[in-house]
Amino acid sequence: MRVAVVGLGVVGAGAARALALAGAEVTVFERTAPAAGTTGTSFAWINSHQKNPLAYHELNVAGMAEHERLQETGGQWFFRGGNLEWAHEDGRERLDAAVAELRGRDYPVEWITADRARNLVPDLRVPAAVRDVAWYPREGYVLPVALLARLWGEARDHGARLRCPAEVTGLDQERTGVSVTLAGGGTERFDVAVLAAGRWSESVARFAGMSLPMADPEAPGSATVGFLGYTAPLATRLGSVLTTPELNVRPDGGGRLVVQGLDLDAGADPAAVPAPDGPQAQELCTRLRNLLEGTEGAHLESLRVGQRALPGDGLTVAGFDGGGTVYALATHSGITLGPLLGRLAAEEIVTGRERPELGMFRPTRFEGVDRDTLPPPVPARFAGQQ
Structure with a gap:
C-alpha cells in the first residue's frame, strides 16, 4: 500500500x-x-483535563498511556513529573468541580498540602492563602x-x-x-x-x-492563539508542570522553562509578535520570580505566539x-x-x-x-x- x-x-x-x-x-x-x-x-x-465529552477524555487518557508505552522502547521525550494546580478563592469552586469530575472518572488526582507540594518542587512558592493543592501524578510534559x-x-x-x-x-x-x-x-x-x-x-x-x-x-485574542515564553537557563529546581492562576510553567531542558499566562492571551496576535524584552515578557518573568525560587534575573530568550490547530x-x-x-x-x-x-x-x-x-x-x-x-x-x- x-x-x-x-x-x-x-x-x-x-x-x-x-x-x-x-x-x-x-x-x-x-x-x-x-x-x-x-x-x-x-x-x-500531557494530560486529560477539561476533555469532554467522556469519549474525548478517554481518548486523551489512552494517549497518555501511549507515550508511556512508546518510551519504554527507548528515547527520552516524555517526562512524567506530575502536575501541581491550585486556585485562588474566586476559582476554587471551578477547581473543586474539575477535580471531582476527574475522580469520578478514576483519573489519578489527590489533594495535598502546600508543604507536600514544596517537597515535590523544592523551589516552589505557594501563596499563604492557598489551603491545598491538586496533584496529578501521572501527568507530565513532552519536549516536542x-x-x-x-x-x-x-x-x-x-x-x-x-x-x-x-x-x-x-x-x-x-x-x-x-x-x-x-x-x-x-x-x-x-x-x-x-x-x-x-x-x-x-x-x-x-x-x-x-x-x-x-x-x-490567525484571529487575535481568540482560542487559537496564545503567548509562550522561553527562558534562558535558570538555577531553579522544577521537574513538574505547574498550572497556577497567574502562570503555567514546564521545564524545557537545559535549565530552560516554558511559561504561559493565559489571561495575557487576550492580547496575542500572530501578526504582531512582541519583543522578548517587552511588557508581556517582563510580566511573565515577574510572575515566574513570584512562583519559583532561583529565578532571579530571569529573562526570555524568545516570546512566541502559538497557534493552535482547533x-x-x-x-x-x-x-x-x-x-x-x-x-x-x-x-x-x-x-x-x-x-x-x-x-x-x-x-x-x-x-x-x-x-x-x-x-x-x-x-x-x-x-x-x-x-x-x-x-x-x-x-x-x-x-x-x-
Missing part, C-alpha cells in the same frame, strides 16, 4: 511511523520544515521536537521518505486511489492520503472536497471522508494524542477495521454543516482549558 502523509508535525510523524511499521510505503510531504507548525509552539502538557525526532526517525528506519519543501496543492480522489498534486507541477498517485496539516487542515481538506472546518488560527467543534477529527481514500487527522490535543492517533489511523487504513475509540470523531460529522453556524470556541483563560 502506498500512502501519502501531508504534514510533518507530531501527528503526521505518528501516522508515518505507524504506517511504515505496518508495512506501508510512506511518503511525507512537508511544505516548509518538520515541526514548523503548532508542534514547534506548544506548551506540550525530541518526540518528533523519535517518531520520524523510526518511520525513516522503516522506509518512509520525506519530500520537503513540497507544498500539496491538489488531492484528486478516484475510485481506487488519490492523486497528489504539488506546487510547481507534478502529480503522484497513492492508495491513500493522510491529512495531518494541523492548523492548515481546512484548506488542505478542501482540495479533496472534504468539509473540515477549523477555528481561525477543529470547528473543538473535538478531534480522525477518519476517512466519504470517498474512502483520504483520511483526516486534526486535533487540539496533538502532543498528547499524536502517537496514539497515528497507531489507530494506521490500523484502520492498513487493515480496514474501524477502531471504536474513534467512532465519534469522524470527519463525516461536518458534511452539510455550515461552518458559520459553529459557535466560536471559548478562549482558554485558566489552567486546563488550553
Whole structure:
C-alpha cells in the first residue's frame, strides 16, 4: 500500500511511523520544515483535563498511556513529573468541580498540602492563602521536537521518505486511489492520503472536497492563539508542570522553562509578535520570580505566539471522508494524542477495521454543516482549558 502523509508535525510523524511499521510505503510531504507548525509552539502538557465529552477524555487518557508505552522502547521525550494546580478563592469552586469530575472518572488526582507540594518542587512558592493543592501524578510534559525526532526517525528506519519543501496543492480522489498534486507541477498517485496539516487542515481538506472546518488560527485574542515564553537557563529546581492562576510553567531542558499566562492571551496576535524584552515578557518573568525560587534575573530568550490547530467543534477529527481514500487527522490535543492517533489511523487504513475509540470523531460529522453556524470556541483563560 502506498500512502501519502501531508504534514510533518507530531501527528503526521505518528501516522508515518505507524504506517511504515505496518508495512506501508510512506511518503511525507512537508511544505516548509518538520515541526514548523503548532508542534514547534506548544506548551506540550500531557494530560486529560477539561476533555469532554467522556469519549474525548478517554481518548486523551489512552494517549497518555501511549507515550508511556512508546518510551519504554527507548528515547527520552516524555517526562512524567506530575502536575501541581491550585486556585485562588474566586476559582476554587471551578477547581473543586474539575477535580471531582476527574475522580469520578478514576483519573489519578489527590489533594495535598502546600508543604507536600514544596517537597515535590523544592523551589516552589505557594501563596499563604492557598489551603491545598491538586496533584496529578501521572501527568507530565513532552519536549516536542525530541518526540518528533523519535517518531520520524523510526518511520525513516522503516522506509518512509520525506519530500520537503513540497507544498500539496491538489488531492484528486478516484475510485481506487488519490492523486497528489504539488506546487510547481507534478502529480503522484497513492492508495491513500493522510491529512495531518494541523492548523492548515481546512484548506488542505478542501482540495479533496472534504468539509473540515477549523477555528481561525490567525484571529487575535481568540482560542487559537496564545503567548509562550522561553527562558534562558535558570538555577531553579522544577521537574513538574505547574498550572497556577497567574502562570503555567514546564521545564524545557537545559535549565530552560516554558511559561504561559493565559489571561495575557487576550492580547496575542500572530501578526504582531512582541519583543522578548517587552511588557508581556517582563510580566511573565515577574510572575515566574513570584512562583519559583532561583529565578532571579530571569529573562526570555524568545516570546512566541502559538497557534493552535482547533477543529470547528473543538473535538478531534480522525477518519476517512466519504470517498474512502483520504483520511483526516486534526486535533487540539496533538502532543498528547499524536502517537496514539497515528497507531489507530494506521490500523484502520492498513487493515480496514474501524477502531471504536474513534467512532465519534469522524470527519463525516461536518458534511452539510455550515461552518458559520459553529459557535466560536471559548478562549482558554485558566489552567486546563488550553
